[in-house]
Each structure stands twice: as C-alpha cells, then as structure tokens.
Amino acid sequence: MLPNRLGLCDLPLIKIISLKHPQERTLESFKRKPSMAYHPLLFIGVFTLSALMMGLLPVILSYLWTHWSGTARPDSVKGSVYECGLETHDQKWIPLKSEYYIFGIIFLVFDVEILFLLPIASVYRDLPHGAIVSLLIFVFLLMEGLAWAWAKGLLKWQFFKPASARSN
Amino acid sequence: MDEGLKSELQKAGIFTTTLSGLYNWGRKNSLWPLQFGLACCAIEMIATSMARYDLARFGAEVFRPSPRQADLMIVAGTVTKKMAPQVVRLYRQMPSPKYVIAMGACAISGGPFKQGYNVLKGIDRFIPVDVHIPGCPPRPEALLHSIMTLQRKIAEDSLAKNREKEEQDRLTSELPIPVHGAQDLEPAQNHKIWKAPAARKA
Numbered sequence: 524m525l526p527n528r529l530g531l532c533d534l535p536l537i538k539i540i541s542l543k544h545p546q547e548r549t550l551e552s553f554k555r556k557p558s559m560a561y562h563p564l565l566f567i568g569v570f571t572l573s574a575l576m577m578g579l580l581p582v583i584l585s586y587l588w589t590h591w592s593g594t595a596r597p598d599s600v601k602g603s604v605y606e607c608g609l610e611t612h613d614q615k616w617i618p619l620k621s622e623y624y625i626f627g628i629i630f631l632v633f634d635v636e637i638l639f640l641l642p643i644a645s646v647y648r649d650l651p652h653g654a655i656v657s658l659l660i661f662v663f664l665l666m667e668g669l670a671w672a673w674a675k676g677l678l679k680w681q682f683f684k685p686a687s688a689r690s691n
Numbered sequence: 692m693d694e695g696l697k698s699e700l701q702k703a704g705i706f707t708t709t710l711s712g713l714y715n716w717g718r719k720n721s722l723w724p725l726q727f728g729l730a731c732c733a734i735e736m737i738a739t740s741m742a743r744y745d746l747a748r749f750g751a752e753v754f755r756p757s758p759r760q761a762d763l764m765i766v767a768g769t770v771t772k773k774m775a776p777q778v779v780r781l782y783r784q785m786p787s788p789k790y791v792i793a794m795g796a797c798a799i800s801g802g803p804f805k806q807g808y809n810v811l812k813g814i815d816r817f818i819p820v821d822v823h824i825p826g827c828p829p830r831p832e833a834l835l836h837s838i839m840t841l842q843r844k845i846a847e848d849s850l851a852k853n854r855e856k857e858e859q860d861r862l863t864s865e866l867p868i869p870v871h872g873a874q875d876l877e878p879a880q881n882h883k884i885w886k887a888p889a890a891r892k893a
Contacts, residue, residue, distance in 0.1 A: 592852075596787065596860070596861070596864040598783075598865075600780060600783045600784065600868065601783055601784050601786075603784070606757050606781075606784060608727075608776075608778065608780050608781045609777060609780075610780070
C-alpha cells in the first residue's frame with residue numbers, strides 16, 4: 524500500500540506521515556493503488572513551491588496593487604540609481620572588482636574544512652571506501668582553492684595591501 | 692455605515708469597518724519617515740524617536756535610509772537654497788502616497804534666516820506640505836502632534852479613485868527640481884502648488 528519504490532519510506536518521518544490511522548483503513552483503501560499524495564518526493568516539491576512563493580508572492584501582490592491603485596509613475600528622477608538626493612552622474616554600469624571571493628575561499632579552506640576534517644579524522648577507519656572517496660573529492664575541491672590562494676601569493680605574511688596590488 | 696448603528700453593534704460586541712477604513716488604519720499606523728535632518732530641528736526629531744518620547748507608539752519609528760522605502764518626509768530644519776534641489780529630488784524619489792511634515796520655523800517660512808540670501812523661505816514653495824509645525828525648534832510633543840494630525844488626514848483618505856486625487860498625484864510626481872541660477876533658484880518657486888501671499892496694506 525505504501526509507496527516503497529524509492530526505499531525512502533524506511534525513513535521514520537515519511538513512515539509517520541504516510542501511515543493512516545488504523546480506523547481509516549477500509550477495504551477500499553487497501554484495494555486502491557498507492558496514491559501520488561504520499562509520494563516522498565512530493566514534500567520536496569511542496570517545500571520548493573512554498574519557498575518560491577514566499578519570495579514571489581510579495582512581489583506579485585505589490586505589482587498587482589500598484590496596477591490596481593494606479594500610483595506607479597516611474598520617471599527618470601524616481602528611477603535614478605543614486606538615492607541620496609544628489610544627481611546621478613557618470614556611468615551607472617561600471618565593473619566592480621570582486622576581491623572578496625578570495626577571502627571566501629580562504630575561509631572555506633581554513634575554517635569550514637578544518638571543521639569537517641576533525642570528525643572525519645576520528646571515524647575514517649570505520650567508513651566504507653565509497654564514503655572515503657567522496658570525502659576526498661570534497662577535500663581536494665577545497666585544496667584547489669588553497670592552491671589558488673597560494674598561487675596568488677596570499678599566504679605570504681605581510682602588511683595588508685589590497686589584493687589588486689598584491690597579485691601579478 | 693450609520694455611526695449610531697455602528698456604536699449599537701459595538702455594544703453588542705460586533706465591530707464593523709470598511710475596507711478603506713481598515714486600509715487607512717494600517718497605513719496611518721505604519722508611517723515610515725525618511726531619515727534625513729537639515730538643522731537643529733533634526734535633533735528634536737531624533738529625540739522624538741528615542742525612548743523618552745517614543746515615536747514607536749505611533750508606528751512611525753522606522754526611519755528609512757532610502758527614499759524608496761519611505762512615505763513620510765519630515766523636513767526638519769533650515770532648507771538652504773543649496774539644499775533645496777536635493778530635498779525636492781528626494782521627494783520625487785519617494786513612492787506615492789507620500790506625505791510631508793514641515794518641521795520648525797525655517798522649514799515653513801525661512802524662520803530667523805528669512806532675510807538671508809541663501810535660505811529658502813519655506814519648503815512649500817517646491818513640495819506640497821501636509822502639516823506645518825511652528826517652533827524654533829518645535830518640542831518633540833509638537834512633532835508627535837503633527838504625526839497625529841497627519842494620521843487623522845490619512846484616515847480620511849478614500850480608496851476610490853477620483854479625478855482630483857489622480858491630478859494631485861500627477862502634479863506631485865512631476866514637480867520640477869530647481870537648479871542654481873545666477874541669482875536665485877530657477878524657478879524660485881513652483882506656482883502650481885504655491886501662491887505668493889497677497890501683500891497687505893498697512
């Protein structure tokens with residue numbers, strides 16, 4: 524009766540949700556095919572949809588509201604980029620240096636990776652080979668970041684200079 | 692609905708309201724002022740938002756750093772001619788419906804600097820003002836009173852579209868931003884929203 528095709532129903536949560544109250548189990552319900560309502564993947568769909576709606580609904584509602592109330596009067600002053608009262612000058616679309624990513628990489632390597640390596644170190648003898656391989660893939664992906672930071676010369680101990688002055 | 696019937700029902704525990712009443716009730720109790728101060732009145736405005744006077748009681752404590760999120764402009768202080776175009780531009784960038792409180796003698800008339808060459812003689816020459824507060828500077832209580840006055844004004848707004856309202860909306864969204872001319876701001880005032888007071892003979 525329960526959809527066990529994906530083997531996910533062994534998870535306790537799914538089991539609790541999908542088991543009907545005993546009194547509701549009539550002969551009819553046994554005869555029926557497993558209904559789609561209890562498909563385990565359905566929950567992912569429901570959560571994805573509600574997450575999307577949480578973001579989109581306010582936007583849609585305010586869009587409808589401005590159309591209904593007719594108060595939307597966009598013009599060049601209202602839509603200008605700068606919002607401190609002064610006139611916007613120069614180009615609005617300029618390339619910005621994205622230097623922060625390098626701190627992101629270093630944070631991942633030296634903070635997040637260490638955080639994961641400690642529990643791995645304590646249990647890796649008992650892990651199956653597949654798990655070891657996938658862990659190593661994760662570690663090597665982060666090692667790549669370390670190599671990148673190294674190549675950029677960020678591991679040198681020196682007074683702070685902007686990364687733009689440091690590279691090359 | 693008839694007021695008498697309304698209060699009769701209220702006694703029986705039935706509260707009635709209209710859609711626009713509910714809408715305005717929400718609007719008037721969640722005014723978001725624009726966070727900008729021009730002179731000493733701004734200090735009183737800041738004091739009003741703090742714990743002693745507690746502007747939060749009126750739902751108007753969320754001072755927004757961006758005009759895009761604000762619906763109330765408190766012109767708190769002396770508007771110099773250098774500053775006037777910026778004030779008008781900020782007003783233009785606020786979404787409708789928007790309200791203006793002119794706080795203090797300077798904002799409503801130029802105040803003690805009225806004779807000065809560099810001070811705008813009242814912000815209502817360029818933007819429509821809903822509530823004027825006299826005082827130099829007005830006490831926080833006066834600002835609270837102006838907020839309450841504005842709330843009463845908002846409560847009377849109608850949800851229905853009407854020609855007058857749309858015309859007003861169009862007018863305020865197309866207010867010209869003055870530029871600095873050789874002698875004065877050009878234009879020196881917006882005649883569509885401001886009429887020079889008639890000179891009185893002594």
